Amino acid sequence: MSKTKILVVDDELNNQRILTYTLNKAGYESTAIGDGDNTLNWLQANTPDLAILDVSMPGMDGITLLQHIRAMPKFSSLPVVILTGSGDDDERVRAESFGIQGFLTKPASSKTVLETVSNLLKK
Numbered sequence: 001m002s003k004t005k006i007l008v009v010d011d012e013l014n015n016q017r018i019l020t021y022t023l024n025k026a027g028y029e030s031t032a033i034g035d036g037d038n039t040l041n042w043l044q045a046n047t048p049d050l051a052i053l054d055v056s057m058p059g060m061d062g063i064t065l066l067q068h069i070r071a072m073p074k075f076s077s078l079p080v081v082i083l084t085g086s087g088d089d090d091e092r093v094r095a096e097s098f099g100i101q102g103f104l105t106k107p108a109s110s111k112t113v114l115e116t117v118s119n120l121l122k123k
Contacts, residue, residue, distance in 0.1 A: 003029035004121060007048035009039050009065065010083065011057040015106070019052065022110040023117070036060030040068055047074065050120060052104075052113075055084040055091055063091070066098045079120040083108065 006028050008019045016032035023030040031048070033039045035057060051069070053062035060068075062082060069075045081102035082095045092103050102116045 003027065004050070005046075005048045006030045006117065007039070007042075007046075007051040008032040009034075009036070009051065009057070009062065010054035011035060012054070015054065015083075018110075019113065022113055026114050026117075028117070036062075036065040036068070039065060043069065043072065043075065048078070050079045050081070050117060052081045052083055052117075055082055055095070056086070063095050063098065066095065066100065070098055081116055081120065 006023050008016055008023070008030055010016050010019065010032070011034050013034070016034065020030040020032050031042070031046070033042055036059060053065055055062040066080060069078065069080070079101045080099070081104060082100050083104050083106060084091055085106040095103065101120050104112060104116060
């Protein structure tokens with residue numbers, strides 16, 4: 001049986017390292033990408049089971065990336081968790097309008113990340 005694949009999109013290398021370490025240690029297979037354009041290219045050939053998207057990134061922000069992902073038929077129901085440093089309610093409402101399943105504020109504990117991922121993958 002193959003491992004559950006989780007996509008992590010964050011422009012901060014330290015956040016990528018922490019998230020992928022946490023997810024891999026918990027038995028998931030994770031891939032980290034630092035920007036929206038490379039993520040869209042990666043998604044042409046790969047199908048994750050869940051995505052964690054940082055909101056604040058240079059170029060394409062996480063919510064714009066989410067819009068592009070949702071426009072791809074094979075990802076219309078992909079579970080997506082938004083990760084943000086601001087906790088801004090407007091951000092949350094905007095992200096929810098594009099069908100996110102989770103919203104985490106940085107710094108999110110490893111326990112919180114894993115609980116969120118586990119709960120979404122059970123649905």
